[in-house]
Amino acid sequence: MKIKFLQSISSFLLAILILLSTSSFTIKKHFCSGFLVDSTIFTQVEKCDETSCFSTSETSVAQPDCCDDEVHLVEGQEVVTSKKIDDLDYEKQLILFTLSESYFYLFENIPAQFSPHKEYIPPILVTDIQILHQDFLI
Known part of the structure; x- marks a missing residue:
């Protein structure tokens, strides 16, 4: 069995x-500014918001494409x-x-080994030996 x-x-x-x-299967990864934002196996990756790619100065000059998508094909x-x-x-x-x-x-x-004490029946006590000898565990 x-x-x-x-x-x-x-x-x-x-x-x-x-x-x-x-x-x-294919593993798709989306990187934004060099950091991994999302990776999926069966679904499309979530794009990050494009506002993080712009500089915070007053001129608001855009950096050249700070987001990358990578696709790894596991055949x-x-x-x-x-x-x-x-x-x-x-x-x-x-x-x-x-x-x-x-x-x-x-x-x-493996055959079970014979154990003689398995079916041993202890003798019937006529008197309680601890009370007879006044020997108590304290």
Whole structure:
């Protein structure tokens, strides 16, 4: 039961990993005066107000385009390749085999050891020994 549950969880996680590795997305960033204002993955970036780009002097001369937009494209894999175990050299095969065997033995059921005191029934007390000997814990 435990092994089937772990297999289903690991197969689900591997399917999600393959889905994420084959999909591509863009990261959009908006910089204003060299500082990062907004970054998004799926939506459009919010622009900063253009009043911060102008100088505060009386002439109000505009600085040359102080806002920048950057777009980073993260491309996914087009083809997912799989390799056979025979393509690996002997040392890697040996490491893979030993790791898989040690992982397999983690979930092997170990027989329960016999404990004689588990079903021990204490004797019935006729008199209370502490009261009989006047021995109290204080």
